[in-house]
Amino acid sequence: MIEIAFGPQVCADPATGTTREWLVTDGRGGYAMGTVSGLRTRRYHGLLVTAGETPAARRVGLVSLDPAVTLPSGARVRLGAHEWSSGTVDPRGFELLERFDLVDGLPRWRWRIGDVVIERELAMTHGRSCVAVVHRLLAGGPVRLELSAACTWRDAHGERRADGPAPRMEPVDGGAVIEGSYRLSGPDWRPEGQWWLGVRHREEAARGLHPEEDLWYAGRFAGALDRPGDTVSVLAWADDLAEQPPPATEVVAAARARHRAVVAAAKPADPVGATLALAADAFVVRTGAGPDVVAGYPWFGAWSRDTMTSYEGLFLCTGRAEEGRELLRSYAATLSEGMLANTADTGRVEYNTVDATLWFLHAVSRHVTATGDTDLGDELLPALHGVVRAHLAGTRYGIAVDPADGLITQGGTPGTALTWMDARVYGAPVTPRTGKPVEVNALWINGLAGLAELTELAGQDAAELWRLHARATESFRRRFPAPAGWLHDVVDAPAPAYPLGGAAHHDDDLLRPNQLLAWSLPYAPLEPDPATLRRVAGGLSTPLGPRSLSPDSPDFAPRHRGGPAERDTAYHQGTVWPWLIGPFVDAYRRAGLPTDDLLVGLVGHLGEFGLGSVSETADGTAPHAATGCPFQAWSVAELLRVHKAG
Structure with missing residues (x-):
């Protein structure tokens, strides 16, 4: 280490x-x-x-x-x-x-x-x-x-x-x-x-x-x-x-x-990989219900979005596939109306996320692909098909597949923030992202393809899944490219105000990192374009990972500091999120761009804040001082995953 x-x-x-x-x-x-x-x-x-x-x-x-x-x-x-x-x-x-x-x-x-x-x-x-x-x-x-x-x-x-x-x-x-x-x-x-x-x-x-x-x-x-x-x-x-x-x-x-055995089981290639493998161990816990994931220390519990986003890094990259298998089966049993619960940290189970279930589809697909465990894929197929049916029919909070284009729309309930950018101040979402968010639809398209492959591995007909995938992909490619030279963050968003006779919807072209998933996922809807990725990196890249909003935006918040309202206001308005280094590096690699220097700052960060680990967030401006939880699961998991793949 x-x-x-x-x-x-x-x-x-x-x-x-x-x-x-x-x-x-x-x-x-x-x-x-x-x-x-x-x-x-x-x-x-x-x-x-x-x-x-x-x-x-x-x-x-x-x-x-x-x-x-x-x-x-x-x-x-x-x-x-x-x-x-x-x-x-x-x-x-x-x-x-x-x-x-x-x-x-x-x-x-x-x-x-x-x-x-x-x-x-x-x-x-x-x-x-x-x-x-x-x-x-x-x-x-x-x-x-x-x-x-x-x-x-x-x-x-x-x-x-x-x-x-x-x-x-x-x-x-x-x-x-x-x-x-x-x-x-x-x-x-x-x-x-x-x-x-x-x-x-x-x-x-x-x-x-x-x-x-x-x-x-x-x-x-x-x-x-x-x-x-x-x-x-x-x-x-x-x-x-x-x-x-x-x-x-x-x-x-x-x-x-x-601890030495945990590191050895991960088979790290170098001291950085060994350090990250041990850091990952801190987040994998066992409760009365089986294995689970703590999203961050010291104040978070288990969040399904974080768990599924972290799954490959925490379990598949560390030699813990058997524990991971148990976790995936346990989470599948909690599906309700085609949705995973987000968290029970508040004392009650909350089904208030549009993306956690789509990350679950991704986690199962990656598990079967990495381990060859088709038995698990076969076992979970009914539940996974149920997820697709529920989204086609429409589920909580107005989450549904739009029959007009096959894309997922969400956020029909006032006051909700259903994507990972879920901060609220005095009950009002800071970034509600109502409409069709870019990463949600990239995950939907990715999930459909992954499920289609699992279905075929089970010897079943996947033609309808491939049809849904092709339609959503075509719509994505047509709708999300923005004149600014990157992807819209949300399309078909409700217009905050529009003149009589004007459009009731608008497309949000703020430069945010969510679009990285459109190029980075295994079944991403787009092939990465080097020029576009360089434009995105130019506005968002920092030594600790991408910012959540470009500094060119008038709403950019340079520092994630102050009381709860100030911090929540800045949470997704320019604050750096190290977990996004995963899709950032993946997109760069798929585009054939050099990635050797993209992890240098985060590797140095292992000795700066939460020792041997990676923080939840950092300030959007230099020196990018760490904020939030000093020890964050998906930050560690995504750095570990792309480091090991490199």
Whole structure:
């Protein structure tokens, strides 16, 4: 894997060490997450964040273990870090950090206090909500190490305050159970029980959200580090509270071995591929319903659009086809009126997407093509044919095949945003894209051809599917080319206002990246034209992937910053989306254009923000600072897919 390591000029600087985040996951949607410096900057940061019935139903438990070292001289040095409501950062343990490494995907810190060097490693148990934190003396000593446990028990999206009840602490052998929900275990436990008031999260402040919470100082562990190699370790876990996990050092060793096996199964060609294969592993989780995909950490759960867009990269490019097969069968069972549910993150199942089901058709086709698993194709054929029938007849939100041209139209319900550009501000879509969006119809045409091939592989007649495909393709080629020299983003869109006797519809020729799918999909409706692609790239390309809108547009938003309304307004109005590097590179390759330099910026990005991973979004203007989730499934999946194909 690529080396990701930082010295004191990054670790010890709160302006740089806090902008690089690490993530360790438990395979169920829970995680541990924080910054290189150790300073918590998000409400989502913690050492034990658990998933509930769905990956999105997360709760924060153990927030931090703050080390303090008592030296032979009797001096006590605190190595933790917290920012307070006053803006003061105290303690400032990061100033003693001499190195941070990501080793086999696991974070490792090294503090130096004179001739004393102490190392911390952290890992989680895969398939169990359990974190292990190991501290090891590397040089100097003897010293005594104390670890103060700052705790809470709350929804990951909120905060807990001291004006409410204190967390319940039940003493158990070697530690305590907090709120009956998770257990702490380690050496020489001493309960305390007091509030730390006014802990501040600077990233939440920057996002226009409430930035403060109060933490419960539950108690502290302690142990002697007499000679190099000695360790002091703490475990925290949230399930099977009576069942003690393996020793913390074994948890770390097992996690390291598993990560190496994950990488080996992906058969990467180079360190970049190895890094991306391990990054992909974080998003593949197992719930009570089987395998699923977390769209992004720390705040997303499972979204069918993201899952199906990511499918090839996360499963087929990483040697996980069997898990993928199970996932596709599970999702097929949830089809309703020819549609996949978008998400249940809100607590209810929402069927509010026009494209997720079309990406599902693509995922099944790619699975059968890549693996030769025609049995799965045969099994899912009735469900896939049902998708086509439902779209021909018309389904939710006015989604239907227009009998006039065979193209899909959508968005007949006011206030809906059904494509991936689905941001709304105060209930109103920013980019409603009502009508016939370009990528939706590229996916429809691609899906019809893929399904026709699956049908023929099953020995069935696919003539009607090929007829639908040919008609939609002809209409696409006639309707979508725009006089500007690229493709319309939407055709037959309702005109916002038109004079008496004028046209009730218009064609939107804003330069957006959605058109890339018209050239990049396996059964794309158009053959790529190099001159057109260069025009598209000239307006949209950045080092981290295409922008969502050209800077020439009067609605272009250069920065994806501010409060929720400001960020959602900019979300698809110029913000960079790294996942689009997939269709961008595919289109370039099909056109015979050079692609060697298209991934350079994203490869460099692996060590910039979400360490070893790829962010959800970035600002539309230089230096294209990353925004959104630091760890995003389809960003990783699409970069992995095109990197491996190259």
